[in-house]
Amino acid sequence: MKLTRKLVLAKAKASDLDSVKKLNCWGCNISDISIFSQMTNIKVLTLSVNNISSLAPLAACLSLCELYLRRNLIPSLSELFHLRPLTRLRVLWLAENPCCGSDPSQYRLTVLRCLPHLQKLDNQVVTEEEIALALMEGEEVTTPPGSVQSQLSTNGLADVETETDPLNYNMVETNKIRQELGMKPLSRDKFPSISSPSTRETRPFMRKGHTLDAVLLLLKDLDEEELNIVHTATQNRLQTYTLHSDTLNNSLQTQKMADIQH
Structure with missing residues (x-):
């Protein structure tokens, strides 16, 4: 009905x-x-x-x-x-x-x-x-069937552009984060142009840099409640790295003591 x-x-x-x-x-x-x-x-x-x-x-x-x-x-x-x-x-x-x-x-x-x-x-x-x-x-929610093309149009991306374009990736990554926070996507003219295309070898490093740029770009748009969510998530993430680092250091010290005893 x-x-x-x-x-x-x-x-x-x-x-x-x-x-x-x-x-x-x-x-x-x-x-x-x-x-x-x-x-x-x-x-x-x-x-x-x-x-x-x-x-x-x-x-x-x-x-x-x-x-x-x-x-x-x-x-x-x-x-x-x-x-x-x-x-x-x-x-x-x-x-x-x-x-x-x-x-x-x-x-x-x-x-x-x-x-x-x-x-x-x-x-x-x-x-x-x-x-x-x-x-x-949590798993990332993908675009519903039939909405991919409209999403590309909203983001201002041409059909021929691919992830190999650093500017394209930077914009897609930023807008992906914005959408997760319920924010409107940014248009292409909001991003600085990048002259040289990424190569297969440097692309992983550029992705990390673009992700950081996207996060920093979003911070100025967030209100107090949203910033507190980011702060909590960051603290939990840092604790994970700290625990991993402590475990690794303890393992190295144990190995060093064992080498001395032998």
Whole structure:
């Protein structure tokens, strides 16, 4: 069933779509939600127990704060890509969809990596520790089928450009991070030009440099809450390196003592 303008206005008791801030369509057998591409002001949306499989129209709902999608037909977590622009989204209920899979822990980490602004997922409060862990161990959400070309157009990339172009890689890496944080991608003219193309030998080193450039470029756009998330993730990452370094030093000292004794 298609959710129509007439049905939305009747349920919300509103005169126009722009004035609808809250809508409850629980258990209405809805499969087509294209109407939401016209509803940029909605804040709370209940769509649980329906037949929804695509979240693409929700990308336009930039004011959305709470979204309830329990027991639908969402096939893949790649559909969460459409929710990345919704930087105000704080509550999401996605349980009992095919996309949740058989590993609840990994599912939760993947959702939180894609949507680090969430404060509650599936009726469970999200902690700062979970966000930090998700940024390191959650799986990266890929672009939904059919959205690759539109993503390239949004990023301002020509079809013939490939990863061998350093500027192209720098821009793709930066915009990838921006999208994970729910931020708009930057256009090509925001990046400095690079004259010499990367070679097969130097490309891995350039990738690391571009990744660092992308992270540093993002820092000035983050607010206090987002910076705290980055800070926590960085501390956890540094602790991993510290533990590895201590283990290595202890191993070397043990070996040195053994050599002296022999």
